[in-house]
Amino acid sequence: MSFKINQEIACCGGKLLKLSHQSSETKTAMDVNIYLPKQYYEEGITLIPVIYYLSGLTCSPQNATEKAFWQVQADKYGFAIVFPDTSPRGEKVPDDPEKGWDFGLAAGFYVDATQEPYKTNYRMFSYVHEELPKELDSYFNKENTKIDFLDNVAITGHSMGGFGALSGYLKYYNRYKSCSAFAPIANPTNVPWGIKALSGYLGSDKELWAQYDPCSLVSEVDNTRQSTILIHCGTKDPFLKDQLKPEQLQEAVKNTSWEGKIDLKIVEGFDHSYFFISTFVPEHAEFHAKNLGLI
Ligand SMILES: N[C@@H](CCC(=O)N[C@@H](CS)C(=O)NCC(=O)O)C(=O)O
Numbered sequence: 001m002s003f004k005i006n007q008e009i010a011c012c013g014g015k016l017l018k019l020s021h022q023s024s025e026t027k028t029a030m031d032v033n034i035y036l037p038k039q040y041y042e043e044g045i046t047l048i049p050v051i052y053y054l055s056g057l058t059c060s061p062q063n064a065t066e067k068a069f070w071q072v073q074a075d076k077y078g079f080a081i082v083f084p085d086t087s088p089r090g091e092k093v094p095d096d097p098e099k100g101w102d103f104g105l106a107a108g109f110y111v112d113a114t115q116e117p118y119k120t121n122y123r124m125f126s127y128v129h130e131e132l133p134k135e136l137d138s139y140f141n142k143e144n145t146k147i148d149f150l151d152n153v154a155i156t157g158h159s160m161g162g163f164g165a166l167s168g169y170l171k172y173y174n175r176y177k178s179c180s181a182f183a184p185i186a187n188p189t190n191v192p193w194g195i196k197a198l199s200g201y202l203g204s205d206k207e208l209w210a211q212y213d214p215c216s217l218v219s220e221v222d223n224t225r226q227s228t229i230l231i232h233c234g235t236k237d238p239f240l241k242d243q244l245k246p247e248q249l250q251e252a253v254k255n256t257s258w259e260g261k262i263d264l265k266i267v268e269g270f271d272h273s274y275f276f277i278s279t280f281v282p283e284h285a286e287f288h289a290k291n292l293g294l295i
Pocket of ligand 1: 063
């Protein structure tokens, strides 16, 4: 299956492409944005690495595309950045029966649902980590490989997407070269947003929940590369104490191969918004650029 280019927009030194495609995982059309940095359009550049950015609750691919200012950093270092959607969408896709904004549409939580009525469409884990990278690779690298969607890749995200980045990174430790997160839901099995989503999508089996919880995964995944995970959270984030709980991840890594490897920065005065995210995107970009071999 192929991508449709809905918009091609000149941005910084490169181009922003707003794409859509039919997903066999979610069985819906999915929107995805990609920024191709200026290096993509230059002669003689070797493979361009990719950062995947997973967005938070209520977001589409547009929020981060418009408000995180990754594009400037992508040009500075020479990586592409992919902004997937946060859930399947469409009239036939089941939503939260309570009509909340923390479950269902725009709240897919990057897991593969096992429960009715969600299991047919809510396959965001397999979509983001398997189907989307492969589809992008076959679409963009038809004639020769210019963008490395599959190997020299990093992952990051915000809030629900910070959780998605952490869990995806730990489950695909040998693929992602680095992981960072902005205000992630660090211990989803232990907070209201996570409990609602995991019970809705995965049912009551807490062992299945644990397979996605970064606080459980750190004791199962051996950090053989001695990698550091970079995390920023703001002190004025209204969700910090009850929903994000980054300190639980610090606790969980004790006596594991990740001990001392969570670089958690609690920054004074910042909230949960894109003003916070865009402030720290340059630091995350530099962190990933180093791990992707760009500097
Ligand atoms: N809609 C919620 C806020 C949800 C929220 O803060 N969502 C974050 C991710 S968890 C976000 O990125 N929102 C979109 C934006 O700021 O552009 C509320 O009214 O309190």
